[in-house]
Amino acid sequence: MKNWIEIDIKTSTEAVEAVTNILYETGANGSIIEDPKDFLFQEHDPLDWDYVDEELMTKGHQEDVVIKTYISEEKNITEFVEIIKNRILSLRDFGIDIGKGSIDLGNVNEEDWANNWKAYYKPTKVGEKVVVKPTWEEYSPNEGDLIIELDPGMAFGTGTHETTSMCIQELEKYVSKDSTVFDIGCGSGILAIAAAKLGAREVVAVDLDEVAVTVSKENVDKNEVKDSVRVLHGNLTEVVEGKADIVVANIIADIIEILAKDVANFMKDDAVFISSGIILAKVDEVKECLIENGFDVITVNRQGEWAAIVCKKNN
Numbered sequence: 001m002k003n004w005i006e007i008d009i010k011t012s013t014e015a016v017e018a019v020t021n022i023l024y025e026t027g028a029n030g031s032i033i034e035d036p037k038d039f040l041f042q043e044h045d046p047l048d049w050d051y052v053d054e055e056l057m058t059k060g061h062q063e064d065v066v067i068k069t070y071i072s073e074e075k076n077i078t079e080f081v082e083i084i085k086n087r088i089l090s091l092r093d094f095g096i097d098i099g100k101g102s103i104d105l106g107n108v109n110e111e112d113w114a115n116n117w118k119a120y121y122k123p124t125k126v127g128e129k130v131v132v133k134p135t136w137e138e139y140s141p142n143e144g145d146l147i148i149e150l151d152p153g154m155a156f157g158t159g160t161h162e163t164t165s166m167c168i169q170e171l172e173k174y175v176s177k178d179s180t181v182f183d184i185g186c187g188s189g190i191l192a193i194a195a196a197k198l199g200a201r202e203v204v205a206v207d208l209d210e211v212a213v214t215v216s217k218e219n220v221d222k223n224e225v226k227d228s229v230r231v232l233h234g235n236l237t238e239v240v241e242g243k244a245d246i247v248v249a250n251i252i253a254d255i256i257e258i259l260a261k262d263v264a265n266f267m268k269d270d271a272v273f274i275s276s277g278i279i280l281a282k283v284d285e286v287k288e289c290l291i292e293n294g295f296d297v298i299t300v301n302r303q304g305e306w307a308a309i310v311c312k313k314n315n
Contacts, residue, residue: 033068150222161304177200183249253286295311
């Protein structure tokens with residue numbers, strides 16, 4: 001069994017994005033971020049305590065952000081660490097507070113590594129009704145809870161990211177028993193599944209990524225909503241027929257701007273378009289694009305560094 005080296009970097013919230021970029025550029029395949037500020041909201045919203053691992057909650061009273069990554073012991077560990085250490089220290093030259101900027105190493109075998117991340121994925125309530133739960137976790141639902149069982153895989157969308165949760169919160173507002181919903185760029189299928197759980201009559205999920213389509217189909221089956229959800233491989237304009245009451249797209253700002261030119265053709269007259277994955281710096285640009293393409297903006301919601309825009313066709 002292969003052994004891996006765990007690399008723990010202690011830094012600051014301000015430096016998280018820069019440090020993770022350094023890791024990816026240097027060859028790391030991924031990272032786990034433990035930021036105490038992510039848990040401080042619990043002090044203001046105690047009703048959500050059930051959805052976070054108690055052991056992780058204690059991290060909310062620490063100061064350092066810890067970024068973990070893993071590298072095979074077969075690689076040149078010394079060289080890798082020296083490169084990322086120098087690059088992290090150089091962030092100070094750009095006025096970025098790197099906090100301690102320290103690096104610690106530890107060993108972990110492949111089996112442990114494959115399961116360690118499970119400690120960071122617990123049942124999470126992402127709206128008023130929808131709860132996303134990993135399959136290995138026990139959860140006693142409250143009245144009205146709608147449970148989505150979803151495990152992290154090779155496609156995006158576990159429900160914990162701001163862009164996904166904002167989409168689910170909007171779906172809770174707009175989905176009814178007669179709704180037809182199109183999920184564009186479905187990823188893991190979480191939004192399509194949420195729409196079905198909320199009572200949509202018909203849901204069509206599409207993605208250009210074959211892996212995402214496979215994962216979405218598996219998750220649709222797992223959540224027993226295949227009678228109302230179809231998952232298709234391809235582009236919206238090529239594989240989807242008919243018109244929807246709700247179109248939801250959790251992708252990126254540039255793709256939303258492209259979608260804005262054609263998506264109205266797939267929407268009923270009173271339909272809503274929920275778009276997310278928009279960084280705050282591009283909110284005004286996306287709003288302007290939507291308006292130019294015949295949409296009225298209803299709401300702009302913001303969480304963290306992200307925004308979701310809800311709009312309707314200007315008939």
